[in-house]
Amino acid sequence: MRLNDVSFAQSTTPHVPESLEVIIQRDGNFIVLQGPRITRGRFVLDLTSTPKHFDMTITHGPAKGKTSACIYELKADSYRICASFRGKDRPAVFESTPDSGLISQVLKREKQSIKDALMQVGRQELAGTWQAVTYALDGKKASDDDMKKIKLVIDADGTATAVRDGKTFIASSIAIDPLATPMTIDVTFTEGEQKGKTARGIYKVEDDVLTICRAAPELARPTAFASDAGSGHTLMTYKRDKAPAK
Numbered sequence: 001m002r003l004n005d006v007s008f009a010q011s012t013t014p015h016v017p018e019s020l021e022v023i024i025q026r027d028g029n030f031i032v033l034q035g036p037r038i039t040r041g042r043f044v045l046d047l048t049s050t051p052k053h054f055d056m057t058i059t060h061g062p063a064k065g066k067t068s069a070c071i072y073e074l075k076a077d078s079y080r081i082c083a084s085f086r087g088k089d090r091p092a093v094f095e096s097t098p099d100s101g102l103i104s105q106v107l108k109r110e111k112q113s114i115k116d117a118l119m120q121v122g123r124q125e126l127a128g129t130w131q132a133v134t135y136a137l138d139g140k141k142a143s144d145d146d147m148k149k150i151k152l153v154i155d156a157d158g159t160a161t162a163v164r165d166g167k168t169f170i171a172s173s174i175a176i177d178p179l180a181t182p183m184t185i186d187v188t189f190t191e192g193e194q195k196g197k198t199a200r201g202i203y204k205v206e207d208d209v210l211t212i213c214r215a216a217p218e219l220a221r222p223t224a225f226a227s228d229a230g231s232g233h234t235l236m237t238y239k240r241d242k243a244p245a246k
């Protein structure tokens with residue numbers, strides 16, 4: 001059994017000073033939003049215990065690889081958890097004391113749909129300036145020197161601009177579906193040689209690395225992150241640029 005798709009927002013809790021939002025999905029995946037920081041993970045429930053508990057593993061984010069033994073209580077629109085990030089001992093009660101290594105939190109259900117919540121996360125993840133790292137079309141790779149000259153700038157509204165040596169050479173609008181597996185991205189070109197055409201692709205964001213694989217306009221969407229000879233697929237990776245865009 002998994003929890004239904006829900007989105008929670010933080011209530012007042014002294015042990016967590018930052019604003020906090022948690023999105024929990026039916027398939028056992030969850031997302032934690034703390035300001036601009038996004039953490040992803042998976043959980044496994046045990047409904048036979050008292051109190052009910054789950055084990056979670058962080059799969060993406062600064063704490064990647066860490067695990068936690070947790071207890072929880074769900075009543076109507078209130079979700080209460082206590083988690084341990086020190087050792088394997090599971091909390092026995094919903095309480096966090098100084099130096100205990102426990103996080104105790106009460107969250108309230110939001111009325112936002114899971115789709116809208118994930119779309120918001122997806123747009124937030126993509127927004128920013130990205131430094132090109134690799135590029136391959138039909139299996140043919142561009143040089144590292146060429147990649148150093150290119151940046152991709154994506155706005156929160158889905159406007160994307162590719163810049164070479166500070167000058168725009170491609171502009172597009174992007175539409176994403178973060179509920180798909182893998183997540184999908186459609187790129188409609190608004191400037192450049194492909195203006196007016198749409199390229200269908202897939203994407204992922206892992207540890208500040210953006211990977212996009214897209215087909216040539218009007219061809220079928222790729223199903224894997226690969227660019228083979230004759231495929232018409234372009235495989236690109238970018239690293240998030242922490243410096244201000246110029």
